[in-house]
Amino acid sequence: MIQTAGPRDSQTRRRHGLRIGSATGVWASLALYGVAEAAERYDIKLEGAPEELRERLLALSDLAREERAFPTSAAVRRAGRNDALAIANALKASGYYKATARLNLVTAEGEEKINATIVAEPGPRYEIAEHVVVFLDDGPEDRPRSASELGVDTTPAPNGEALAAVQRALVQGFWNAGYPQARAVGRKVELIGGSARARAIYEIESGPRASFGQLELQGTRRTDEDYLRKLATWRDGEQFDQGKLIAFQNRLIATNIFSSVDVAPGAPDDDGEAPVVATVEERKPRTFGVGVSFSTVEGVGGRLFLEYRNVFGAGETARFDVAASEIEQEATVTFNKPFPVLPGSAYASTSFTNSTTEAFDARTFSIGAGVSKFWFERRLETRGGISLETSRIEAEGVNQRTYFVSFPLLAVWDTEDDPLALSKGARASVSLTPYFGSSVFTQAELAARTRRNFGNEEKFTVAGRVRVGSIFGAGLDDIPLDRRFYSGGGSSVRGYDFQAVGPLLRDTIPIGGRSVVEAALETRYKVTSSIQAAAFIDAGTVSSQSTPDIAGDYLVGAGVGARYLSAIGPLRVDFALPLERRSSDRAWQLYISLGQPF
Numbered sequence: 001m002i003q004t005a006g007p008r009d010s011q012t013r014r015r016h017g018l019r020i021g022s023a024t025g026v027w028a029s030l031a032l033y034g035v036a037e038a039a040e041r042y043d044i045k046l047e048g049a050p051e052e053l054r055e056r057l058l059a060l061s062d063l064a065r066e067e068r069a070f071p072t073s074a075a076v077r078r079a080g081r082n083d084a085l086a087i088a089n090a091l092k093a094s095g096y097y098k099a100t101a102r103l104n105l106v107t108a109e110g111e112e113k114i115n116a117t118i119v120a121e122p123g124p125r126y127e128i129a130e131h132v133v134v135f136l137d138d139g140p141e142d143r144p145r146s147a148s149e150l151g152v153d154t155t156p157a158p159n160g161e162a163l164a165a166v167q168r169a170l171v172q173g174f175w176n177a178g179y180p181q182a183r184a185v186g187r188k189v190e191l192i193g194g195s196a197r198a199r200a201i202y203e204i205e206s207g208p209r210a211s212f213g214q215l216e217l218q219g220t221r222r223t224d225e226d227y228l229r230k231l232a233t234w235r236d237g238e239q240f241d242q243g244k245l246i247a248f249q250n251r252l253i254a255t256n257i258f259s260s261v262d263v264a265p266g267a268p269d270d271d272g273e274a275p276v277v278a279t280v281e282e283r284k285p286r287t288f289g290v291g292v293s294f295s296t297v298e299g300v301g302g303r304l305f306l307e308y309r310n311v312f313g314a315g316e317t318a319r320f321d322v323a324a325s326e327i328e329q330e331a332t333v334t335f336n337k338p339f340p341v342l343p344g345s346a347y348a349s350t351s352f353t354n355s356t357t358e359a360f361d362a363r364t365f366s367i368g369a370g371v372s373k374f375w376f377e378r379r380l381e382t383r384g385g386i387s388l389e390t391s392r393i394e395a396e397g398v399n400q401r402t403y404f405v406s407f408p409l410l411a412v413w414d415t416e417d418d419p420l421a422l423s424k425g426a427r428a429s430v431s432l433t434p435y436f437g438s439s440v441f442t443q444a445e446l447a448a449r450t451r452r453n454f455g456n457e458e459k460f461t462v463a464g465r466v467r468v469g470s471i472f473g474a475g476l477d478d479i480p481l482d483r484r485f486y487s488g489g490g491s492s493v494r495g496y497d498f499q500a501v502g503p504l505l506r507d508t509i510p511i512g513g514r515s516v517v518e519a520a521l522e523t524r525y526k527v528t529s530s531i532q533a534a535a536f537i538d539a540g541t542v543s544s545q546s547t548p549d550i551a552g553d554y555l556v557g558a559g560v561g562a563r564y565l566s567a568i569g570p571l572r573v574d575f576a577l578p579l580e581r582r583s584s585d586r587a588w589q590l591y592i593s594l595g596q597p598f
Contacts, residue, residue: 039069042114093160098123130199175242180265181207213273224313293593301325344373404437426450441474484512487540495557495576502542513542532563
């Protein structure tokens, strides 16, 4: 098909197009006219190519890509010959090692147009029957000499990309087998006569075998080098293994001390020991952050934190958090001492909270400490500790003083990305906390959230959240008001007042319960690169029974929202309605905050 434009300066400018022909060929009919002089008109046809490769091969052709004009027949001929060579090489790279391609040019009789035909003769597709390692340097006689000795899979398809992957895996295998200077020099394929079989030959320089030498640290300023040396994943004199080098680099990154980390082996010395050179750049020791929020119930809120990293030079962190809204104010100080070799940490914290809610007024002071450990490449974290707390609670004119010692246990599986701008991954947690003191009971909770992206450029997101909790070992009256479960508000069931989902005293005062169930579903669509539209539905129920009432009477809220995807995270605005509105419920709720809800 030829598309034409209107006349300009007494000339006609034509664009070139592509038309698909029969199964034996693909034609591109092109007409190119320059402003100053006419270009050659031509058709391009590809014959003989395997059907499954036809589209890829045409993409290599200058003539078929329609990207530029060719002013003369000689220019068309040169481009066609280059196209034929590129197509032949591509066929060889796909396993057709005897492939050829040639160009035929014919000028149609009575027409000022060139018919260009590239004739491909792929021949048989060869099977790679042998994978041979050839060394181009001197080395130990007992060095690995085959892919199987290095644990490399050689079953991929016989194309250039797959063979290149095999070659990279061979070099990686040598690195892991004690040859830090191994490198690939070349690769070729030889045909095995009389059959459609071939052997792949990988030319390798293994270099000398080496063991781990001294660790050399570059770029440290405030960090204790003895602490970093304890992170090493090898012992001096142990055979070199690239995998251990990568594990060491990951440990350095996990300290959160450095803005850049590079770990590389040096050249082996006369004793066969290769030093390890770690080059790092330390982050600034302090981070300061703020956040704001607003809702029609909780009013204006804000959060401020200040974090000091690498306090004593061994990765310690001290963090100060202050959060305030009209119904709750909290200050927390946390100190964390990492043990990357474990990997894990020890932590201690103290906090003061002042709450002024419809359910109760409370002032609580707590102090605690514990240890944590990471598993499965830090995706799973387990925690255990001890906490001492005291509260002064006032409700309905009655004052109560409580004292507790608790033993919180926690397990968290986390594959989420940016914690502020959540877009991928999932998080699930299970907690169990026995309390002893003013009363004796145990609180258990399961929470999970996830999201998944769909569609072109992953513009459509579906996110979900569930929470199930139970308190057992004591009746509701023996559980202090500030230890009970509540639901409702911008972080749980939108559309309802804070803590208002569940039983109410005199239709206005939340009582709380011994169990809670919450679920939420939200869809998000990226309207532009920085604007996201959202629709959501939340549901929750609170019960005086310790067994969560999964099939109970839920209060449901629904609404719509918008997200402005700023450089510091999404600015969220949500408008929600209570679908099970009671006489004490507001007609609607508005929430503004920084970050996705889940």
